[in-house]
Amino acid sequence: MTKQSKSTSLTDGVVEPAHFVPLGVIRAEYGGSLEAYIRRHAVGDVVITMAVDMAVAGQNRQKFFVAVAVTTHFDEAESLSDEVERMAPKNHMPLFAWVPAHLYGSDDFGIFIDDAPIGENLKNGLVAEIIDSAAIEAAVMAVGKSLP
Numbered sequence: 001m002t003k004q005s006k007s008t009s010l011t012d013g014v015v016e017p018a019h020f021v022p023l024g025v026i027r028a029e030y031g032g033s034l035e036a037y038i039r040r041h042a043v044g045d046v047v048i049t050m051a052v053d054m055a056v057a058g059q060n061r062q063k064f065f066v067a068v069a070v071t072t073h074f075d076e077a078e079s080l081s082d083e084v085e086r087m088a089p090k091n092h093m094p095l096f097a098w099v100p101a102h103l104y105g106s107d108d109f110g111i112f113i114d115d116a117p118i119g120e121n122l123k124n125g126l127v128a129e130i131i132d133s134a135a136i137e138a139a140v141m142a143v144g145k146s147l148p
Contacts, residue, residue, distance in 0.1 A: 018045035018080060018088070025092070026134045034070060034139035044072035044101075044143070047080055048130050051089055056122065064118075066091040068130040072102045072143060081114055093118070097127045101140045 019041060026048060030036040056062045061126040064086035069080045078096040088094040096114045103109040111131075116123050117129060131137065 016070070018047055019043050020047045020049060020067075020083070023050040023130055032135055034134040034136055035116075035142045037124040037141060038143060040050050045074065046070050047084065048134050048136075049084070049087075050130055051092060051124075052126065055117075062118075063089070064095055064126060065089060065131060066095045066097075066126045067128060068097045068099065068134075070099045070101055070136055070143075071101075074100065077112070080109060088140055095123060095126055096132075099131075099136060099140060101143045102142050104143075111139065136146055 019037075021037065026032060026034060026037055030040070033138065034046060034048065038044070047067050048093045050066045052066060054060060054064075060109045065084065067080075067084040069077050071077065071080070074080065077100075079094075080098070081096040085094045093116065095116050095118075098112045100112075111127070113123060113127055
């Protein structure tokens with residue numbers, strides 16, 4: 001199941017909402033390829049989500065709602081981050097990261113992760129899980145090449 005938010009499409013300049021897609025859908029229906037999802041739906045802005053319930057060293061079990069936005073039409077991702085906070089399941093700490101694919105190949109390109117009151121290793125590991133499992137690097141390179 002995908003949720004959509006305001007954004008635009010990769011094709012024909014048509015306004016399309018950003019797609020919110022669980023990581024499990026990318027894995028099961030698109031072979032773990034965000035690029036396949038982007039091509040199939042002709043969308044330029046996708047937020048991949050993952051709810052996690054895990055034991056954290058030295059603490060009780062913790063619940064996180066991790067989201068990685070890969071966008072081609074956003075100059076900033078505050079609206080997407082806000083939406084992730086709103087849609088986080090009860091008792092899950094939201095963790096948001098943004099990959100502005102339209103900046104790929106420029107000095108401004110990077111992965112931007114919101115501050116969270118958890119350790120850097122845990123934060124980076126949760127984001128990396130989505131990046132690796134959805135082959136985000138390959139998608140960004142492919143999408144970045146197709147942009148004007």
